[in-house]
Amino acid sequence: MGGEERRFIEEAFSANWISPAGPHLRLFEEQLSNYLGIKACAALASGTAAIHLALLVLGVKPGEEVICSTFTFAGSCNPIVYVGAVPVLVDSEPYTWNMDPDLLEEAIVDRIRKTGKKPGAIIIVHLYGMPARLDRLISIAQAYEIPVIEDAAEALGSEWFGRKAGTFGDIGIFSFNGNKIITTSGGGALVSNNQNYVEKARFLATQARENALHYEHREVGYNYRLSNICAAIGLGQLKVLEERIAQRRKVFNWYKARLNNHFSFLNEPENVRSNRWITTPVVPGNNPEITVNRIIHALDKHNIESRPLWKPMHLQPVYRQVPAYTNGLSEKLFKGGFCLPSGSSLAVNQVERIAGICIEVVNN
Numbered sequence: 001m002g003g004e005e006r007r008f009i010e011e012a013f014s015a016n017w018i019s020p021a022g023p024h025l026r027l028f029e030e031q032l033s034n035y036l037g038i039k040a041c042a043a044l045a046s047g048t049a050a051i052h053l054a055l056l057v058l059g060v061k062p063g064e065e066v067i068c069s070t071f072t073f074a075g076s077c078n079p080i081v082y083v084g085a086v087p088v089l090v091d092s093e094p095y096t097w098n099m100d101p102d103l104l105e106e107a108i109v110d111r112i113r114k115t116g117k118k119p120g121a122i123i124i125v126h127l128y129g130m131p132a133r134l135d136r137l138i139s140i141a142q143a144y145e146i147p148v149i150e151d152a153a154e155a156l157g158s159e160w161f162g163r164k165a166g167t168f169g170d171i172g173i174f175s176f177n178g179n180k181i182i183t184t185s186g187g188g189a190l191v192s193n194n195q196n197y198v199e200k201a202r203f204l205a206t207q208a209r210e211n212a213l214h215y216e217h218r219e220v221g222y223n224y225r226l227s228n229i230c231a232a233i234g235l236g237q238l239k240v241l242e243e244r245i246a247q248r249r250k251v252f253n254w255y256k257a258r259l260n261n262h263f264s265f266l267n268e269p270e271n272v273r274s275n276r277w278i279t280t281p282v283v284p285g286n287n288p289e290i291t292v293n294r295i296i297h298a299l300d301k302h303n304i305e306s307r308p309l310w311k312p313m314h315l316q317p318v319y320r321q322v323p324a325y326t327n328g329l330s331e332k333l334f335k336g337g338f339c340l341p342s343g344s345s346l347a348v349n350q351v352e353r354i355a356g357i358c359i360e361v362v363n364n
């Protein structure tokens, strides 16, 4: 926590706004919109709920196909199934580890050829805080007139040529789950420059309750709004967001300075800022998974938690049957990469200790 969260929660208690409505919620939405430079925002119960509503707002229908990055967390992909649509998974490119524009175009053309219909939406993920190749991805989506949802759950504050990730697509989504760069304990947001999209999302998130004194419902809605208490936490967290990003970028640079001779690191393309949510080195050479395993175990012996990278969706048992356009990169990264402890409160001597253990493993 940053320090002011308690004060905002106290305010919410004093005013008795303990519900999914209230002044802190409105202020959180306003401040987040201002920070991102976007017209409208609906604070929601989770990032997953935000993607679910984004698909509904964009009119994705059962049986339709939706393209999604394969190298991501399941929360990006599961909402496609919630709306009865079929995920079509697309692999990564090496400069950002995110959706490969050439493969995206190949997938669109092939899906049109095979099904006679273009996909209903494209979900572009900005993994580990690194913005995807937005210039090319967005122009391909526009050429085929397919709406884009940016999954910026891990990329709050990341920038592509000075503009915030999550503001390029038709809809952007964020997550404030406990593991993200700032948190409301659990929460998310849907943002757009199209006010109607955000209003529709807010309507669906409030059980699709019509504007009438009695409870009138013409369609099926959801209970997806963020609580005012959680928004109060969010107000405190927004105050320290830039500090957190600076700290995570520092942590990345500390690791890189110490480990650059042993591992490869994902550099920022020119004019791109990653929030460096997590530092993710990759082991070079053949059979890197052996080294990754040894590092994770060696760190664990010191009571230090580390993990493999996200397991691509096309390798997950639940998504093995869906169409996938792959090039081997996400699979290679899954085998050879790992997540180092990257919390905003890490000190340089802790990073040194962790780096020392990693180097010991590769030297043995």
Ligand SMILES: *Cc1c(COP(=O)(O)O)cnc(C)c1O
Pocket (backbone or CB within 6 Å): 045, 046, 047, 048, 049, 072, 073, 075, 076, 125, 127, 151, 153, 154, 174, 175, 176, 177, 187, 188
């Ligand atoms: C965390 C995350 C989500 C889901 O957000 P929740 O708030 O946990 O539902 C979606 N996509 C990615 C890439 C994430 O990291």
